Amino acid sequence: MERVKNMTRIFKSKKALSTVVTTLIILVVSVLLATIVTFYAINVTTNRTQQESLYMSNMHVWYNTTGGWAEGAFVLINTGGRDVVLQKITCRSQPTDWTNVYYFTTNTATFTSLAPTITQPTGSSISASVNSTAQSLTQASGVITLKSGYTLVVYINHPDSVGQMDVGTSIPVAVYTANAIWQQEANVEAAQ
Numbered sequence: 001m002e003r004v005k006n007m008t009r010i011f012k013s014k015k016a017l018s019t020v021v022t023t024l025i026i027l028v029v030s031v032l033l034a035t036i037v038t039f040y041a042i043n044v045t046t047n048r049t050q051q052e053s054l055y056m057s058n059m060h061v062w063y064n065t066t067g068g069w070a071e072g073a074f075v076l077i078n079t080g081g082r083d084v085v086l087q088k089i090t091c092r093s094q095p096t097d098w099t100n101v102y103y104f105t106t107n108t109a110t111f112t113s114l115a116p117t118i119t120q121p122t123g124s125s126i127s128a129s130v131n132s133t134a135q136s137l138t139q140a141s142g143v144i145t146l147k148s149g150y151t152l153v154v155y156i157n158h159p160d161s162v163g164q165m166d167v168g169t170s171i172p173v174a175v176y177t178a179n180a181i182w183q184q185e186a187n188v189e190a191a192q
Contacts (some may be wrong), residue, residue, distance in 0.1 A: 052177060053080035054146075056184045061091075061159060062116040062191035063167050070162035071191070072173060073114040073128070074184070076152040086144040086152075088176040094160035102126050102137035102155040103144060111153060116191040128155055162188060 055077040063070045072091060078084055089096045117128045126137050130153055137155055146152050162171065166188045174183035 051080055051082045052084055052179050053078070054084060054175070054177070054180075054182045055079050056175070056182055058111055058114050059173060059184045059186040060114055060116075061162060061171060061173070061186045061188045063162055063164055063188055064116070064191045065164060065167075068164075069157070070159050070188075071116050072156040072159045072162075072186070073116070074154055074173060074186075075111045075114070076146065076154060076175060076182070078146045078148050078150055078152075081148060083148055084146045084177050086146060086175055086177060089154070089156065090172075090174045090176070091156065091159035092161055092171050093174075096156050096159065098140045098142055100157045101140040101144075102128075102157070103140060103152055104135055104137050105146065105150050105152050107147070107150045109151065111151065114153070117155065126155070128153075 056074055057077070058073070058075040060074070061070065061072040076086075089101060111130060113132065114130055115128070115132075117126055126139075128135055128137055135153070137153070144152065144154075156173075159171075159173070167190050168187060170185045170187050172183055172185045174181050176182075
């Protein structure tokens with residue numbers, strides 16, 4: 001009997017954490033782990049998006065009412081810290097055939113005005129008026145690489161489904177890279 005009393009006393013004398021303290025410890029550990037995971041996710045996504053940064057400007061889409069053809073042009077500046085590969089260009093969400101894309105790159109010029117080429121290209125290069133100066137553009141044969149700090153001038157011949165009835169309406173043009181989609185809208189202008 002004495003032995004049973006001693007065993008009961010031993011079990012009763014053990015000290016343990018209360019239910020409230022245990023619950024608080026579990027909550028604090030859970031919140032701490034969730035905070036660490038959140039900061040890690042923010043760090044990963046922030047580092048990736050900061051590296052690739054493009055700036056689209058001077059967006060134009062023209063429709064030549066006398067010749068019956070459309071043309072688009074824009075300037076793309078790589079302001080990020082790494083080179084970018086342009087995988088696809090779309091007009092009204094329709095992919096543009098690379099044979100209809102003409103471009104040139106530079107790291108020294110700033111572009112303020114683009115003008116339609118007026119005549120349709122017949123070979124692998126065309127001449128376009130950029131900043132009131134004739135520039136020779138090369139036909140794209142596939143993806144286009146844009147170095148960090150460089151500027152790309154792009155002309156698109158026959159953007160998908162742009163017609164005379166679209167003059168004055170706004171249409172989207174988008175550039176796809178590995179990590180993002182860069183989109184801007186332009187009003188279709190009449191070219192003479």
